[in-house]
Amino acid sequence: MELTSNDELFYTIFNSAANGLIALQPVYNKEKIEDFLLLFCNSRIQEYFEVEECKNQFFTDIFKLYDADILIEKFTETLVNRKNSTFEISFEIGEQLYWFRFTAEEKNGLLIVTVENITEYKTKRNNLIAALTAIEKQERFYNSITNTTPDLVYVFDLAYNFTYANKALLDMWGKSAQDAIGKGLRDNGYEEWHAVMHEREIDDVVANKKMIRGTVSFPHAELGRRVYDYIFAPVFNKQGEVEAIAGTTRDITEIKLAEEQQFLARKRIEESESRLQSMIHQTPSATLVLMGADLVIEQINRQMLALIGRGEEIIGMRLIDVLPELNGQYVWTQVQNVYNKGIPFDQAEVLVQHNRTGEMRDYYYNLAYRPLVQDGVITGMIQVAEDVTEQVTARNKMEESEKRFRALVNASSDFVYRMNADWTVMRSLETLDSYASEGEPVSNWINSYIHPDDRKKALKLISEAIDNKSIFQLEHRVLNANGTIGWNFSRVVPILDDNNTIIEWFGAASDITSQKEVQQIINESAENFRQLADLVPQIIWTSRPDGFIDYYNKRWYEYTNLKENEYGDSSWISVLHPDDVELVKDNWYESIQSGNFYQLEFRLKDSVTGEYRWFLSKAVPIRDASGAITKWFGTCTDIHEQKTATEKLEVLINERTRELQRSNEDLQQFAHVASHDLKEPVRKIKTFISRLEDNLEGKLDDSAKKFIDRIHVASDRMFNMIEGVLAYSKINADQQKPTVVDLNEVLKNIETDLEVSLQKTGGEIYYDNLPVLEGAQVLLYQLFYNLINNSIKFAKDDVPVKVKLSSKIIKQQDNDFAVITVEDNGIGFNENQAERIFETFTRLNSKDSYEGTGLGLSLCKKIVERHAGTITASGSPYNGAVFTIVLPLKQEENDI
Structure with missing residues (x-):
């Protein structure tokens, strides 16, 4: 039976529709339309306008409580022009304001009118506007906070090299400060066009002594390609010349994406409203008619097709075949309940996961499902959906922004505070300072907090910041509650209203006492170097890696x-x-x-x-x-x-x-x-770091502990490097008398000394009938100890180390030589690195993966050369290494 030939089914469909439907016949007076007769209206009209019966009633009688004249005027215009019309009107029903969207279409002299209650849409739209306004205000406040600890902070010298980069920037590069600082844009992964652009902007800042601002897109080490807003500002020396360029960068990718998504959402709504042409397609809401126990798509309007992300080819298909990802979701359970149990479903902001654009994403919908009943039997259902993802996302972003702000303040190790517009009253946002508790106002804070010798400079900079509405920043001494004097770096930014008037200031103070003490130590060390150099009769000079003599x-x-x-x-x-x-x-x-x-x-x-x-x-x-040149010594x-x-x-x-x-x-x-x-x-450095740990015991978060642990590791590595340099220089300084050395006894002593390492790795050393020769026993012990210890250090994971020593005697130029090979089953190396591994400070593997100073094999080479011998190496990746040592059995010189 055709759907339209069954009156009962026809009225069931109309009464089940989510919107009101009216059929109007014009009533003429002297060829002028003065009223309309209601041929029929569905239950939604009766519900909307509190009408008990409307069939065969005059429109003005039914709508006399509302603005019927305007509606008759709109309907008459539609009928006369035979052109569809859509308009929105508000009515006060039961002392409450309701908004309705009327869509009128002329059909064979009659007027078919669809009435949609858009009160909720209007309310949500107003709420969305208010929410977006609140988000913008919250974002301004949040941006002010992040200016105290910006996302990306960096400093260039005049040669375009980075002299500072904060953690956020290093994370973006995926580099450590050691790998990035002192290097240029290209060395830190910038593409050529990008590097040329920033170098040109740096030159512009230096030449004009003015700040510049721009937007650029480039890749993040973990997040992929991002869009950034950046500012370059000049840093002046005492003479007023630019000595460096400070930069800040903020990630604005999400804002750009939100703007694009809003534009696409508005475009989809405009397109869907322009295609309302029939009973189902008239409604601006996404509507879908499903029939049969298999829930086959019978009718679907363009709005619903847009929500599903498919075309009209899905008509006649089962809904679950079109959207298989719905299986097991909450929304699919409700669909089945409507058909199987006849339970209507109305719910706002329902989470639905599906791949509308080719990838699985979260969407939020306002949903209304109604069963279709024929002869008392459920034959199908009508679904109406409204995409509210944008509103929910906007609200979630506002909530997330609030959480980030609170988390930032709570997680910061700095003293964070607020200041009134003229800096007379301070309020702390956390209790890290003895002079201010949470929310408690503090006046006369400059005399209580800043050292007397720094107050004049601080007051001058505060006055300039207020006059220029600019950022205040200063390194200054502070008076601690226990009577000691420390150092702080303070940075304060103004918060402006829409009229560009300062309403308050937001600031943070970082304790830099330890950095100042370390800098003093470094300065003292540099002075010692100068004094030593002046004692040498030769001309001594040093230069930077680029050759500039400093x-x-x-x-x-x-x-x-x-x-x-x-x-x-x-x-x-x-x-x-x-x-x-x-x-x-x-x-x-x-x-x-x-x-x-x-x-x-x-x-x-x-x-x-x-x-x-x-x-x-x-x-x-x-x-x-790592082998990189840090300085030249000449x-x-x-x-x-x-x-x-x-x-x-x-x-x-x-x-x-x-x-x-x-x-x-x-x-x-x-x-x-x-x-x-x-x-x-x-x-x-190690002493002050230990004191810092003691002073902050129980106050350090995991991130701070990790940074201190890294300082300990770096200090230990530096100490080992210095020890290695001393050992390397000592080999040339100490003269040894050759004696008869049994290499078998030397290997026994090495086995004893490396017993713990061998047991820990399950390693073994194999040797037999090694030669007896003349040499310096101490140096020969160091030679084979370094080689065997190298094999243990560079063993494969979970593979017990095996070291095999063998030897033979050869004759060269009438002299006898011992050829000794040391072979292991470790990670090996590339054959093209065989010569380079004997160079001073050379490392083929990451210092984070394998300990050492890069001096071990260079020491071996010097020991062999002092014995008038040679040492070579061969190997391949993950197939072990072989070292071949050639030593004379007798030494011709009296000293080694």
Whole structure:
């Protein structure tokens, strides 16, 4: 039986509709429409307007309590123009205001009117506007908070290198501060266009001394591509020149996405309202008619198709086949209850998970389900849905914003506070300071809190901040409650109303006492280095990794008569002989690019005689644990006599050789003394960190504990590195007398010393019939101890280490040599790294995964070379390593 041929079913459908339906016949008076006759209306109309019977009634009689004249005017216009019309009117029903949307369509001289109660929609829309306004206000407050501890904070030097990056920025790069600070944009992963853009903006800030602002998109290490709003501001020195560029960046991706989603949502609503053409399609709500026990889609309007994310091809399909993800969800249970039990369902903000756009997401709907009854039997159901995801999401975001704000204040280790507009009264937001409790106002706080010597500067900056409505920030001393003096970094931002008037200030103060004490230790260590360098007779200099010379000792200024502020490229080029300038520049910058040892002879002008004298210049790169160059250390030795006095060439060569030897010994002694001096600041760092832990016991969160643990690990690693440097320099300093050494006895002693490590890893050492030869027993013990300990350190996970030593005797140039191989089953290495592993401070693996200083194998090489032997290595990844040592059985020299 056709759906439209069954009157009972027809009226059931109309009465089950979520909206009111009316059929009107015009009533004419002298060819002018003066009223309408109601041919029928459904139960929704009776419910909306509190009417008991409307069939065959005049419209003005039924709606006399409401604005019937306006409605008749609208209906007449629709009928005359034969053009569909939609309009919204509010009525006061039972002392309450209701909003209705009327949709009128002319059909064969009659008027078919759909009436939708949009009161809830209007209310929600007004609430949404109010919520969005509240969100904007809350966001301004939240942004003010984050300005005290911004999401991304960084500082550039004038060479575009990062000199500071906070944790949020390092997390975004996926790097540590050690890997990122001191490097440029490209080294930290910026694409070429991005780096060029920021370098141009940095130049603009330096040139114009003004802040700039921009928006850019680039990838986050964990979150993917994001959109950021950034500000570059100049940092001035005392002379008013720009000495650095400070930057702040905020992630605005979510705001951009929300704007796009709002635009798409509005567009879908406009498109769906334009396609209302028939009984089901007239309603602006998403409507769906399901028939039969299988709940097959009989009718569906375009709005519902949009919500499902499919086209009209789904008509005739089972709903569960179209949306299989509904199975097991709460909403599917309600659908079955409506059909199986005839229980109507009305509920707002129902969570439904489905893949409307090709991926599973959470959506929220206002849902209304009604059964369709024919001859007392449920034959199907009508579903009406309204997407309220945007409203729910907006409310959730507002609630989440409030939670983040409270979490930020509660989690901050800083002292967080609020200040009134003129800074006369302070209110703390947490009880971290003895002068202010939660919410309690504190006046005269400057005299109580800031050290007297810093008050004048603080008051001046406060006045400037109020006048300019700018951020206040200052490092200053504080008076602690226990009578001690500490250091704080304070940063305060203004909160402005819509008229750009300051209503209050929000600030945070960080305790930087420990950083100040550590800086003092570093300054003292640098002064010790300068004093030691001034004692050396040679010219001593250091440079940055890029070759810019940043230090000369006193001998340089005595020879050149230059001022101490005249250093760098401009000074040493000016005292070079013109014929040597290009040669020196080419060789020096080639060493900078390759990282190789630098050595060259050139002439420098004597400031007393005006003559040019010959100098031998040498420089070596200083590398960190990862192999990166952190500084160059160089000397210039006067060799003029060797180059000019040919008749005494032999004597001068011998004399200069001894002088160079003494110079090298001085340098070696200098390195030895400098390494000893480096131990002291490391000890002090460890001492102050331990004191900091004691002082903050019970107050540290997990994140702070982790940072302190990392400082301990880094300090221990630095201490071990210094010990390694001392051991490396000591090998050249100590002379050993050769004795007869049984390598089998040496291996027995090594087994005893490594007993704990071998038992822990289940390792074993295999050797037999190793040779007896001449050498320094202490050094040979160190050689094989380092090699075997290396095998234990670089063993495979969960695989017991196996180390095998074998030997044979060969003859070379009438001398007998022992060839000893040390083979293990560890992680191995790439064959192209075989030469590099013997270089000083070289590491092939992460320092976080494997302990060590990078000096072990370089020590082995020096020991073998002192015994007039050779050492080579071979291997492949995860297939173990083989070290081959060739040593003479007898030593020709009396000293090793």
